[in-house]
Amino acid sequence: MNPDTWIDPFQPAKGPPPRTLFAFFRWALEGAGRVMSFAAVLSVLAGVAEVIAALLLGWVIDAALDTGVTGLFAENTALFVFALVFFIGLRPAVLGLSSFAQTILMQPAVMNLVLSRLHRFTLGQSVTFFDDDFAGRIAQKEMQTARALNDTVTEIIQTVLFAVASVVGSILLLGTVDWRIAAGLLVWMIAYGFLIRHYMPRIRTRSKARASARAMVTGQVVDTVTNIKTVKLFAHHDHEDRAALNSMDSYRKRFLEFGYVSVAFRFWLMALAGILPVLLVGGALWYWTLGVISAGDIAATGAISLRLAQMTGWVSFTLMSLYANVGEVEDGMRTLTPPHRLVDATDATDLTVTDGRIQLDDLGFAYGRDVGGIEHIALTIQPGEKLGIVGASGAGKSTLVALMLRLYDAEKGKILIDGQDISKVTQESLRRQIGMVTQETAMFNRSALDNIRYGKPDATEEEVFAAARKAEAHEFIKDLEDHFGRKGYAAHLGERGVKLSGGQRQRIALARAILKDAPILILDEATSALDSEVEESIQSALEAVMEGKTVLAIAHRLSTIADMDRIVVLDRGRVVEEGTHEALLKQRGLYARYWSKQSGGFLGARHAAE
Numbered sequence: 181m182n183p184d185t186w187i188d189p190f191q192p193a194k195g196p197p198p199r200t201l202f203a204f205f206r207w208a209l210e211g212a213g214r215v216m217s218f219a220a221v222l223s224v225l226a227g228v229a230e231v232i233a234a235l236l237l238g239w240v241i242d243a244a245l246d247t248g249v250t251g252l253f254a255e256n257t258a259l260f261v262f263a264l265v266f267f268i269g270l271r272p273a274v275l276g277l278s279s280f281a282q283t284i285l286m287q288p289a290v291m292n293l294v295l296s297r298l299h300r301f302t303l304g305q306s307v308t309f310f311d312d313d314f315a316g317r318i319a320q321k322e323m324q325t326a327r328a329l330n331d332t333v334t335e336i337i338q339t340v341l342f343a344v345a346s347v348v349g350s351i352l353l354l355g356t357v358d359w360r361i362a363a364g365l366l367v368w369m370i371a372y373g374f375l376i377r378h379y380m381p382r383i384r385t386r387s388k389a390r391a392s393a394r395a396m397v398t399g400q401v402v403d404t405v406t407n408i409k410t411v412k413l414f415a416h417h418d419h420e421d422r423a424a425l426n427s428m429d430s431y432r433k434r435f436l437e438f439g440y441v442s443v444a445f446r447f448w449l450m451a452l453a454g455i456l457p458v459l460l461v462g463g464a465l466w467y468w469t470l471g472v473i474s475a476g477d478i479a480a481t482g483a484i485s486l487r488l489a490q491m492t493g494w495v496s497f498t499l500m501s502l503y504a505n506v507g508e509v510e511d512g513m514r515t516l517t518p519p520h521r522l523v524d525a526t527d528a529t530d531l532t533v534t535d536g537r538i539q540l541d542d543l544g545f546a547y548g549r550d551v552g553g554i555e556h557i558a559l560t561i562q563p564g565e566k567l568g569i570v571g572a573s574g575a576g577k578s579t580l581v582a583l584m585l586r587l588y589d590a591e592k593g594k595i596l597i598d599g600q601d602i603s604k605v606t607q608e609s610l611r612r613q614i615g616m617v618t619q620e621t622a623m624f625n626r627s628a629l630d631n632i633r634y635g636k637p638d639a640t641e642e643e644v645f646a647a648a649r650k651a652e653a654h655e656f657i658k659d660l661e662d663h664f665g666r667k668g669y670a671a672h673l674g675e676r677g678v679k680l681s682g683g684q685r686q687r688i689a690l691a692r693a694i695l696k697d698a699p700i701l702i703l704d705e706a707t708s709a710l711d712s713e714v715e716e717s718i719q720s721a722l723e724a725v726m727e728g729k730t731v732l733a734i735a736h737r738l739s740t741i742a743d744m745d746r747i748v749v750l751d752r753g754r755v756v757e758e759g760t761h762e763a764l765l766k767q768r769g770l771y772a773r774y775w776s777k778q779s780g781g782f783l784g785a786r787h788a789a790e
Contacts, residue, residue, distance in 0.1 A: 316402025
């Protein structure tokens with residue numbers, strides 16, 4: 181029985197996750213129904229087996245009292261054989277199969293099914309979604325929600341269905357003993373139901389608050405660890421400690437609130453559980469004295485009462501855990517299921533770049549009310565043209581690039597690439613056609629090879645090496661070694677590439693862009709972390725990678741873009757100057773003022789002397 185053939189643990193979901201609880205469960209668990217039904221049936225059979233065990237005990241005792249010592253085994257051979265087969269064969273087989281279905285077939289697959297669906301949906305969120313939250317908190321919510329949902333399903337099948345089958349079977353069995361004893365059990369069950377109804381919603385609410393506070397602790401700690409160099413450089417150990425302690429204290433208070441209601445529930449639960457054996461066994465003894473029931477009936481009733489009293493405890497604790505998990509699922513839903521802000525059009529097609537012509541048609545975007553952004557940008561970038569973009573901080577350069585990559589949707593106007601509106605093509609196809617090297621290079625805590633190959637996942641090692649050589653990265657990569665002893669291209673770079681210098685990170689990012697070989701290239705302060713010597717050494721590499729591509733190069737250091745075909749100057753979100761380096765200098769405007777304050781660079785070295 182191969183567990184991999186029962187559930188595809190990575191089956192994509194159909195559509196976005198709903199924001200109501202039961203619909204969310206259906207969305208998350210679709211595709212696991214067959215295994216869950218199989219496990220549920222076995223759990224019910226396991227519960228029935230417990231009732232049959234008590235029934236057999238009563239039959240054996242009655243048989244012993246009726247036949248006496250001498251004829252006990254001879255006259256009851258069939259009963260004893262059946263009891264032997266049941267206790268040694270059937271009952272262990274049913275319980276074992278039930279455990280196998282839940283532990284092997286269901287739980288690992290369901291956990292990964294839910295987690296993979298949540299993670300895929302989260303990856304599709306816009307950049308704003310991640311900007312507005314802690315990375316650690318989002319990761320915690322994904323794991324928390326998948327684990328809680330998996331545990332909820334497991335607890336319902338493993339415990340609730342088992343208990344329901346046991347209770348229903350017990351009531352039916354006690355009905356054969358005496359209807360009044362069965363009625364006593366039914367009354368007790370009603371009281372038990374009221375206790376559950378009173379406490380479980382409170383447990384669910386406080387569990388939700390506890391889960392939210394726990395995720396905030398994770399977010400705070402991960403945020404501090406991620407920025408540990410900044411913490412140490414500013415000597416803010418105490419500040420971060422206080423921030424973490426405040427989050428932990430909030431978590432402690434939510435935990436205490438959960439604990440108070442949990443303790444009260446457990447107390448009343450144990451008091452109620454203690455009543456059950458007194459009620460059932462006492463009633464059975466009373467009716468035995470009246471000659472209504474047999475000694476075997478007393479034994480069966482006692483076995484059932486003790487079993488139910490014990491089961492009451494762990495079932496109730498399971499229900500408490502179940503409601504706590506439901507609260508955690510609801511908390512995770514609140515964080516992870518907001519609709520995607522940036523979605524592909526229903527009839528979106530893949531972008532096809534034939535020439536690389538870019539048109540910005542009266543483009544406008546603002547991050548907030550009259551705060552930052554750009555307005556009325558109208559530009560046409562010809563195929564193969566090298567366009568430099570300059571401006572002060574906040575002038576709109578990064579906003580323009582973000583809109584080009586459709587990290588945000590333009591509020592006004594549109595962007596066309598080879599006549600195709602980028603809002604009408606798929607986001608993935610758009611970004612596949614654009615290579616980018618940024619000032620803040622993004623590195624994964626993976627090998628150098630994997631980081632470069634990110635530009636082209638199916639690239640051969642030789643292609644990766646060639647790209648690294650062009651980016652002047654091959655030599656230093658060969659000398660890398662991480663703390664696990666992995667060397668060269670196999671060495672891991674640490675989280676966000678912290679084990680590399682800024683210049684080394686930028687050269688790996690450049691190698692990644694070279695390997696991607698997209699027809700449109702964006703350089704956002706691409707050489708800002710390089711010293712002059714290294715910058716000059718990769719001049720030919722940059723020129724080679726730009727050859728035949730449409731290039732947008734953002735720079736504060738103007739000498740790096742002085743040889744561009746055209747330069748656009750942004751100020752307060754508008755294009756205020758446009759032309760070649762020489763033409764802009766002659767205008768003696770904003771660009772000329774910027775230039776007069778700067779010198780050096782490799783792409784415009786010959787202009788530095790002007």
